[in-house]
Amino acid sequence: MIRNPILPGFNPDPSICRVGEDYYIATSTFEWYPGVQIHHSRDLVNWTLVRRPLERASQLDMRGNPDSCGIWAPCLSHADGLFWLVYTDVKRFDGNFKDAHNYIVTSPTIEGEWSDPVYINSSGFDPSLFHDDDGRKWFLNMQWNHRTESYGGAPKHPAFDGILLQEWDPKARALKGPVRNIFAGSPLGLVEGPHLFKRNGWYYLTTAEGGTGYEHAVTMARSRAIEGPYEMHPQTHLITSKDHPNAVLQRAGHGQYVETPAGEAYHTHLCGRPLPPHRRCTLGRETAIQKCIWEDDWLYLVQGGVVPDVDVPAPTGAESIEKPTRIERTFDKPSLPPEFQWLRTPHPERLFSLAERPGHLRLFGRESIGSWFEHSLVARRQEHHSFRTETVVEFEPDTYQQVAGLTHYYNRHKFHAVVVTLHEKLGRVVTIFSCAGDFPHGRMSFPAESGVSVPDGSIHLAMEIRDNDLQFFWRGGGSNDWVALGPMLDAGVISDEGGRGEHGSFTGAFAGIFAFDTSGRAKPADFGHFVYEVLE
Incomplete structure (x- = not known):
């Protein structure tokens, strides 16, 4: 069938x-x-x-x-x-x-x-x-x-x-x-x-x-x-x-x-x-x-x-091929994995590089998340109602205007993201940005407030989506223990009907990695892998 x-x-x-x-x-x-x-x-x-x-x-x-x-x-x-x-x-x-x-x-x-x-x-x-x-x-x-x-x-x-x-x-x-x-x-x-x-x-x-x-x-x-x-x-x-x-x-x-x-x-x-x-x-x-x-x-x-x-009913002779439930992508080839895309621009060299640091996807911080021009976001489609994604990032911001992280993204009015950035008192932190369909203003909220301080080195980020519920996680590079960050968020708003309603937008949800630098200095962030895993 x-x-x-x-x-x-x-x-x-x-x-x-x-x-x-x-x-x-x-x-x-x-x-x-x-x-x-x-x-x-x-x-x-x-x-x-x-x-x-x-x-x-x-x-x-x-x-x-x-x-x-x-x-x-x-x-x-x-x-x-x-x-x-x-x-x-x-x-x-x-x-x-x-x-x-x-x-x-x-x-x-x-x-x-x-x-x-x-x-x-x-x-x-x-x-x-x-x-x-x-x-x-x-x-x-x-x-x-x-x-x-x-x-x-x-x-x-x-x-x-x-x-x-x-x-x-x-x-x-x-x-x-x-x-x-x-x-x-x-x-x-x-x-x-x-x-x-x-x-x-x-x-x-x-x-x-x-x-x-x-x-x-x-x-x-x-x-x-x-x-x-x-x-x-x-x-x-x-x-x-x-x-x-x-x-x-x-x-x-x-x-x-x-x-x-x-x-x-x-x-x-x-x-x-x-x-x-x-x-x-x-x-x-x-x-x-x-x-x-x-x-x-x-x-x-x-x-x-x-x-x-x-x-x-399928044509005679057809047989279904089982699809993998866990896909781990590394960035050691000259092109992106086939399921990944970016937004709008025909000049991706300004957004990312697979050559500057071999084995990593380097994103150059450009305009803010949700920009209609140069937005350094690389993402793949959500294909299941329940799934988990993981990534690891090396990123050393020197201002709160520099941000890199993992996102559940639909458009500039509908996204959740767990990010690494700088806080003037806490130092380098992980925190959450969320825009739950606020049209036309696109106002963000910060469900984890200022976030939590994180150790030096690489930071692992993850999110689990189970139908309408989303939970973010993080861990330091030297730890095997994932730590939940912030409250459970409404993943259902990252949908066609979220925000302004069923005819207000009609694309689909993506899971991806991104960076921005609104200081204009194009701070890079290096991502080591990306995991997409189907959850029961």
Whole structure:
């Protein structure tokens, strides 16, 4: 069986593409760098991260992008011997405008170097590229209408002004011909995330609707002509949990159709797994997949109805590979471990080095935690509701403006951190910084107050998260005994729904290490390892 989610943790907006026996899923990365995650599978069961293609300044620079902006809803396809990736770089979140710029990059292979981007348009986000069987290519995106009461955190249907279609000329590398608004969506509203495919002479359009919270859905329509008109699916929605609050997979929507070589039908979708009692999704929006069947040239879930299943029949011959429950990463290679990312900037050499002190990750203290420009944070996704992380840091601050530590991080308004810094009376200390969703001010609290003095040498830091509870720990380099620091904190606020609510942000929680130096002297901190361990 396929066990959902197939890509746990922050992996939203899954676009799936099959080439021969190989499946690829591209997911949104928002403000995290490099841009777009691409996972590979041969059986739809086991998935491996193989590429983040937007990796250099000529392709992507998100410095200054607000939280939950950046790379939205990529679409991955293959035609003419090339992989095609279209995506949006969103530059604004709050207020009426989005400033959403759409691009295309290509590569002959997933693992190889991808081209510099070709600019397409800025009329809305969630672009996709459809390769028709007559050789023509069609570009789709939702159209954003700023003349409404819709704004960041409170989406309104009138802003989501239908799905646009225009022909793409690959030789001219430009759009051509008329712009057509081909689909206004269903009464659920908030239509976005369009994907086209063709079968038996029908053009099928799947879209995301209802917003990316608990009303989310995959809506389906079809037409004999690509420009429409499109008739709605008999059920309207192919996949949704909106009327089923007890389903394990909530927030189901925004995905894409794929067929196996044997003709079996599947459809990806994003989902969330909320924790009681507040229904907060600490793992963000994850990727799942459902098996489908065709009846009367309409697609349906194989289990019937619209509610996604956790366990789904896999293609013949698939076997699940057990994943490790403890991963220890050292920093003795020339590149970061594959699961790690940083924020926004295409110039990571200003944030960290793996060469300056062999065997260590050196972070250079830059701007404060939560900066939208240069933030020295290196982190990996939270993939389990209960886990423990550990690290060890060598750091000798000479002012309280210099800080290094371990963090449970979502964005500038939602994080907890255990840090090493300097106190003018206590000397070098470990203490806690916490920002529990205070929007728009981002005010920190200090649950351990001034902290506790620590001995010379390296300091080990750890945190344990068990569902909604977080506890920090520390120990000196010469001790084997972990000491709890501060009170139990609310880990559930480090979630999509924490702070300003379910549409106020929509990425996911990370565990990582960071440093900042607001004196401007770029004080370095050296980290020796990073452990991520699943807890029962």
